[in-house]
Amino acid sequence: MEAPQNLSVELECALTAAAGISFSRAEVWTTSSGSISRALEIRAGEQRYFLKLNDAAALPMFEAEVDGLAALAACNAFRVPRVLASGATADEAFLLLEWLQLRPLASAEDGQRFAEALAKLHHDTGERFGWARDNFIGANPQTNVQHDGWARFFVRCRLTPQLQLARSRGHGGALGREADQLLERVPALFLDYRPRPSLLHGDLWSGNAAIDADGTPVIFDPAVYRGDREADLAMSELFGGFPTAFYAAYRTAWPLDEGYEQRKALYNLYHVLNHLNLFGRSYLGQAERMIRALVFELRR
Incomplete structure (x- = not known):
């Protein structure tokens, strides 16, 4: 089994500020990701989160995804992952979602x-x-x-x-x-x-x-x-x-x-x-x- 990674200090601070969740000492694993963005599983204490990362220039793509998820959720036909935070550091755009099994x-x-x-x-x-x-x-x-x-x-x-x-x-x-x-x-x-x-x-x-x-x-x-x-x-x-x-x-x-x-x-x-x-x-x-x-x- 692969060893967990660590969030960069810059990304940890950005996620904490955007989501209001402490990610100090969080452990990170790469999941089966798509061809567009990196996909990570974050474990912070007893909680698990799903994190998508891309280049900072891709932030508009994540902002559009947040809009789309909100539209789907409002219809109340499907379960839709809840958005916890989105934003960007100097190098990376991120989208943090609830973890669903x-x-x-x-x-x-x-x-x-x-x-x-x-x-x-x-x-x-x-x-x-x-x-x-x-x-x-x-x-x-x-x-x-x-x-x-x-x-x-x-x-x-x-x-x-x-x-x-x-x-x-x-x-x-x-x-x-x-x-x-x-x-x-x-x-x-x-x-x-x-x-x-x-x-x-x-x-x-x-x-x-x-x-x-x-x-x-x-x-x-x-x-x-x-x-x-x-x-x-x-x-x-x-x-x-x-x-x-x-x-x-x-x-x-x-x-x-x-x-x-x-x-x-x-x-x-x-x-x-x-x-x-x-x-x-x-x-x-x-x-x-x-x-x-x-x-x-x-x-x-």
Whole structure:
């Protein structure tokens, strides 16, 4: 078992000042962290805390996460980690959260509970698509300028920024002319479908979903905005990890409209483009295939 680390004096002082909790003599362990930020478990006396660290310049990313967690918690559909403090030292940005004992979704019962909670979250609807502030999808900026129309919002605030970023990094092929054709044709997918502006998690893959020790569904690491609820479901299918019962239970709680499979591909294109921009060319072929398939379908 690895030996515990110590907090730097500067970080210890900043955390103590921001959270009102003494972290002198605290022991720190690295947890299974994501690709964006470092994740640490802090033990201070009998208490445990979850700490995310990044470069000081990443503080806006943590501030947006605090905003998203607050929005999800206010809906009271899921358990959401409580924010204890956020801030930055000269070198590091930090986000301190309560420690939750979590496990992945595994059983049919887990899937059903999570689906019912997600349907409740999605029933929290607003007047417009977007959000009151921009935030982040992973480490990339996510534009949330509010729109009355969903198709226009998705083209302008989701697909277009990711395509522009990809092109600026030298990714051509289907990300050029065929992608422009797709952007022009997106409204055709919504001629007979009018989604509500639902509150979305925004980055709902299985790594951001869990069950706590009491069996309560938990979500975290959000990229919130108001949009088509199907965008959350689509993301949940992109990388797998959710029990089959989750999808059946969601459809029982709130049936999906005809045409979901085609819209799912459009919504997941956003996340594949984001992964291309975060992690590189290994996602380029998948993005190109998705664009070509969507353009082909929309020409029919």
